[in-house]
Amino acid sequence: MNAGAASEAQLQAARELLAQSARVAVFSGAGLSADSGLPTFRDPATDALWARYDPTELASAAGFAANPQLVIDWYNWRRGRYAAVAPNAAHRALAAQAGLVQITQNVDHLLEQAGAAAERVLHLHGSILYDRCHDGGCDYREAVEPGMPQPLRACPRCGAPLRPAVVWFGESLPMDVWHRAQRLCENVDCLLVIGTSATVYPAAGLIALARECGSRIVVVDPNPSAASDVADAFVRGAAAEVVPALLDGLELVSNPD
Ligand code: APR
Numbered sequence: 001m002n003a004g005a006a007s008e009a010q011l012q013a014a015r016e017l018l019a020q021s022a023r024v025a026v027f028s029g030a031g032l033s034a035d036s037g038l039p040t041f042r043d044p045a046t047d048a049l050w051a052r053y054d055p056t057e058l059a060s061a062a063g064f065a066a067n068p069q070l071v072i073d074w075y076n077w078r079r080g081r082y083a084a085v086a087p088n089a090a091h092r093a094l095a096a097q098a099g100l101v102q103i104t105q106n107v108d109h110l111l112e113q114a115g116a117a118a119e120r121v122l123h124l125h126g127s128i129l130y131d132r133c134h135d136g137g138c139d140y141r142e143a144v145e146p147g148m149p150q151p152l153r154a155c156p157r158c159g160a161p162l163r164p165a166v167v168w169f170g171e172s173l174p175m176d177v178w179h180r181a182q183r184l185c186e187n188v189d190c191l192l193v194i195g196t197s198a199t200v201y202p203a204a205g206l207i208a209l210a211r212e213c214g215s216r217i218v219v220v221d222p223n224p225s226a227a228s229d230v231a232d233a234f235v236r237g238a239a240a241e242v243v244p245a246l247l248d249g250l251e252l253v254s255n256p257d
Pocket of ligand 1: 032042046237238239240
């Protein structure tokens with residue numbers, strides 16, 4: 001297996017942990033989509049977004065209030081990038097595991113595009129394929145065409161501005177999705193962590209929660225991270241190279257019943 005820096009031994013150790021686990025879940029971040037050509041937020045090797053842009057200006061309610069057009073333009077740019085890429089081999093290998101539930105911080109739908117059932121992908125940080133009303137009291141939401149730039153516009157129901165249905169810094173996660181993710185991490189034997197720096201909370205807290213509940217942690221990342229620091233097996237390599245080999249021939253499930 002040519003998996004970059006990943007050694008055969010790292011891979012075998014991780015495969016053994018997965019193979020002996022009755023219940024497995026996946027927790028992923030921007031690194032999962034890096035091999036599709038999308039930048040991560042913090043990894044300098046991937047033209048990281050937060051190295052080039054100010055998250056308080058572009059991914060916060062205060063930033064949106066200060067300059068809504070700037071935020072809308074930036075998300076139109078990001079949507080254009082998403083529309084131009086396709087799932088990579090890691091998305092496809094994960095989607096092929098029909099019994100797995102994927103907890104992701106990613107707002108792209110590359111897992112679903114690769115064939116994962118939508119109800120088995122938990123988007124903790126929302127979705128870039130929808131706009132929603134900015135007024136927390138109004139639950140208006142509409143799907144947007146990824147490649148089509150969206151104008152700054154008002155909610156047809158209450159008149160407040162519409163904004164991307166992603167979770168900005170300082171905002172709460174969608175509670176139903178968060179609770180499902182917590183329940184899952186409390187009940188798995190192994191959590192497969194792919195391409196996240198595990199530095200953004202509360203999402204990153206799922207790793208500690210799973211460990212506290214007795215789960216093993218398998219990490220895939222080309223770089224050491226807060227997740228690899230607590231891993232039982234760390235496969236150092238790119239997701240698109242490592243994940244297909246890691247899951248090859250295994251049939252993993254999240255809820256055996
Ligand atoms: N394959 C696997 N992992 C990769 C790859 C790759 N090809 N390339 C980079 N990585 C790893 C990096 O080493 C890093 O550990 O992916 C991780 C990306 O980390 P971040 O950029 O911090 O992304 P993420 O952890 O998803 O960020 C969490 O922060 O900005 C917010 O809401 C945003 O959901 C996001 C959250």
